[in-house]
Amino acid sequence: MAKKDNEKRVPSRAVEGYTFAAYPDHETVWAMAADFEGMVHVAVCCETTGGGTVQLHSYDVARRRMQHTLDVAKEIGELPEDGHAAHGKIHFSLCPSRDGFLYAATHCSTPPLGDPMWNAHAMWNDRQKSFTGAHFFRINPRTKEFADFGRLFPNEGVGVMAIDDAAGCCVGVTYPTGRMFFIDKDGRNRIDVGRVSETYTLALISDRAGRVFGTDTYGFFLRINMAARSVEHLTTRIPPQLDASGRYYAMCDGELGADGYIYFSAYMSPNIFRFAPKPRGPVEVETLGSIGGGAATGLCFGDDGMLYACGRGCHLNRFDIRKRRSEDLGLLHVNGADRRYWRCVKGRDGRLYAGECGRKPVNMIMIDPKKL
Amino acid sequence: MAKKLVGKAVSIVGVATFDNRKEYEAQRREMTVLSHSILSGAVHAYGLAYPAPGVLPVDEAAVTALTVGPEGALYGVTSGKRAHLFWMPRPLMFGPLGVIEGVRQAAEGLAVDHESMLYGAARDKGGPLFRFDTTTGFLGLYRNRCGPITLLPAPFRDDGVISLTISHDRKTLAGIGEKSGRLFIFSTKTGRTKRLKRAPSEGESFGRALCAAADNHFYGSGADGRLFRLSVEGDIERLDAAVPCRAGKPYLARVDSFVRARSGKLYGGSEEGYLFSFDPANGALLNHGKGNDIPDLHALAEGADGSIYGLTGRGEFIAHLVRFQPAHNEWADLGLFQSYGHYPWQGYQMRALTAGPEGRLYAGEHDRMGHVVIYYPPVECVKAGAVV
Structure with a gap:
């Protein structure tokens, strides 16, 4: 559908973009994280160009300066020249810890160098074109101290990962087989739980009380006890839309609110949901309302208590969780183009930092809610 | 114009939109080449533990062995934190038959004797054999009174059973010790176990499967892939025939799966992925090669048309279904296994395979949320043979 020229735009005073011009083939940012020391970390991913590798950047919020932190594939020794599917992404698996390190795992789907496409199943264990397996690693963005803990599972990427500092471990789910694992922060004691999902688990949200919540491919809830390294399959399911078959209707993004509820969106759904993260028994999911259309992505609370999300194509939306009402703030037009994002975090300066998806070269978008 | 309208009609009833039938067929051919999933026939998966709460608990639903009983019902055993027996009298109709007390890992292979008693074995060290009366299955489903599952003495004190099979007259069980490779036979009539030495070998490797032939002997493989014959009395005889292998790799020559075809031939699958046929009548062994480059042809079944179906790949590999048609040597x-049944499900670790009524094939997913997958071969593959 052609865009109207007079379509409302987010005021330009409220938005700013940083273009990763050094990476013209990179088109997605699938992971963002704000650490405990005021930096925002961005995984600049390359999904569609064969041989593209993920580049980790860090943005100093106070100094407003971007730095290149890590050429991940180079550091983990998985160079695209070896012919295998490239380690082109960090996908919802960037976990800042209170120890100053960022814990992360690489992900697949980027084709091998020179190839136009890649198939996780068909190229499984292919001697030339397989994905060698996600690496679990950590880096201190300030000191650049780096440790690669090696491959987690042959052939599999890690689609999502969360950390619990108190339990001293990370939990993640692989792609394509949907296998859950726990791994200690020192890279030891990996526990292979087995399959928890048909394929995608897209979000793992911590309640900051030792539990992590997510759903499987069909939207059935998973409650993870980090200390016990165990997972519970709940009967609770994301309320389905009339037009949803159920497959891929999974928790897509979310955040713990100041009121103790976890707010989340479902894959390709405009609805905002919430639930109280109970330690036992089924959880009760409330549908708060819709942002109006499209898919609600990049959920992030601002300092004003509003829940910001990208939706309706490239529109920025503000959702009032008390009034359960959404406001369309307009088209997100930054650096001469409409931008859509999937991940967003709040910086210490109160600005929202969002990672664009879908354009070359890709941008980090900075949104100042006070100027909206 | 009329042609265009026909094309539009196809697009309305079909899944995709194509201008004409030729284009549709070209796309279909391309999809068949590009697709990694089974497109020939239909695949339906039924969750034992999914969605929760399923028929069985999560972590106890890894399907390990399947067999079809005399009345056409499917019986299965799972592994995990506990092992369960279950049955499936017909598609979409599941029933748990009970927990096998003290057993976590079941052996590959379930067998039904001449009195309709179902037998299985534990893979756990010192684990027992177990027995279930299949005639009580319906009681279990409708009155919650199935079973009981009777535990029988363990064949080994310091070993588990890796596979189990039953003789042609359905009166004698034979099995292999997982670690030791020792053999045993068990008389279902007297309930006595006879422990035997390991399969004749000079080396350490031994086959992981036995097969009963029409001559009422069992066949298996020992070191260097040499076949042996085991009588129901426990006498072992080494044969000249050997499991095929790559040059210089006899240590990989071991049989991982067996099925007896209606022709009387035994078809075996090797650890390297070779399929071979062995004729017990004349001792001739023929190497049929491989269906793909994935090792470990670990489960075999004969289809209604005489095709031999197999599962290749487990562990670090994901399972493919392969088919060998002896009539065409193809x-x-x-x-x-990508199911598009009542909910789509992709099976990766498939362990058991058995043929059922009406040309159906059953496969078991060996994972914590195990599924029974029913493969309906294309109609021509069912019609071509005598329907079971």
Whole structure:
């Protein structure tokens, strides 16, 4: 559908973009994280160009300066020249810890160098074109101290990962087989739980009380006890839309609110949901309302208590969780183009930092809610 | 114009939109080449533990062995934190038959004797054999009174059973010790176990499967892939025939799966992925090659048309269904198990395979949320043979 020229735009005073011009083939940012020391970390991913590798950047919020932190594939020794599917992404698996390190795992789907496409199943264990397996690693963005803990599972990427500092471990789910694992922060004691999902688990949200919540491919809830390294399959399911078959209707993004509820969106759904993260028994999911259309992505609370999300194509939306009402703030037009994002975090300066998806070269978008 | 209208009609009833039938067929051919999943026939998966709460608990639903009983019902055993027996009298109709007390890992292979008693074995060290009366299955489903599952003495004190099979007259069980490779036979009539030495070998490797032939002997493989014959009395005889292998790799020559075809021939699958046929009548062994480059042809079943179906790949590999048609001497790698049944499900670790009524094939997913997958071969593959 052609865009109207007079379509409302987010005021330009409220938005700013940083273009990763050094990476013209990179088109997605699938992971963002704000650490405990005021930096925002961005995984600049390359999904569609064969041989593209993920580049980790860090943005100093106070100094407003971007730095290149890590050429991940180079550091983990998985160079695209070896012919295998490239380690082109960090996908919802960037976990800042209170120890100053960022814990992360690489992900697949980027084709091998020179190839136009890649198939996780068909190229499984292919001697030339397989994905060698996600690496679990950590880096201190300030000191650049780096440790690669090696491959987690042959052939599999890690689609999502969360950390619990108190339990001293990370939990993640692989792609394509949907296998859950726990791994200690020192890279030891990996526990292979087995399959928890048909394929995608897209979000793992911590309640900051030792539990992590997510759903499987069909939207059935998973409650993870980090200390016990165990997972519970709940009967609770994301309320389905009339037009949803159920497959891929999974928790897509979310955040713990100041009121103790976890707010989340479902894959390709405009609805905002919430639930109280109970330690036992089924959880009760409330549908708060819709942002109006499209898919609600990049959920992030601002300092004003509003829940910001990208939706309706490239529109920025503000959702009032008390009034359960959404406001369309307009088209997100930054650096001469409409931008859509999937991940967003709040910086210490109160600005929202969002990672664009879908354009070359890709941008980090900075949104100042006070100027909206 | 009329042609265009026909094309539009196709697009309305079909899944995709194509201008004409030719284009549709070209796309279909391309999809068949590109797709990694089974497109020939239909695949339906039924969750034992999914969605929760399922028929069985999560972590106890890894399907390990399947067999079809005399009345056509499917019986299965799972592994995990506990092992369960279950049955499936017909598609979409599941019933748990009970927990096998003290057993976590079941052996590959379930067998039904001449009195309709179902037998299985534990893979756990010192684990027992177990027995279930299949005539009580319906009681279990409708009155919650199935079973009981009777535990029988363990064949080994310091070993588990890796596979189990039953003789042609359905009166004698034979099995292999997982670690030691020792053999045993068990008389279902007297309930006595006879422990035997390991399969004749000079080396350390031994086959992981036995097969009962029409001559009422069992066949298996020992070191260097040499076949042996085991009588129901426990006498072992080494044969000249050997499991095929790559040059210089006899240590990999071991049989991982067996099925007896209606022709009387035994078909075996090797650890390297070779399929071979062995004729017990004359001792001739024929190597049929491989269906794909994935090792470990670990489960075999005969289809209604005489095709031999197999599962290749487990562990670090994901399972493919392969088909060998002896009549045409032709292989096909059918692909991965992607179900589009009542909910789509992709099976990766498939362990058991058995043929059922009306040309159906049953496969078991060996994972914590195990599924029974029913493969309906294309109609021509069912019609071509005598329907079971």
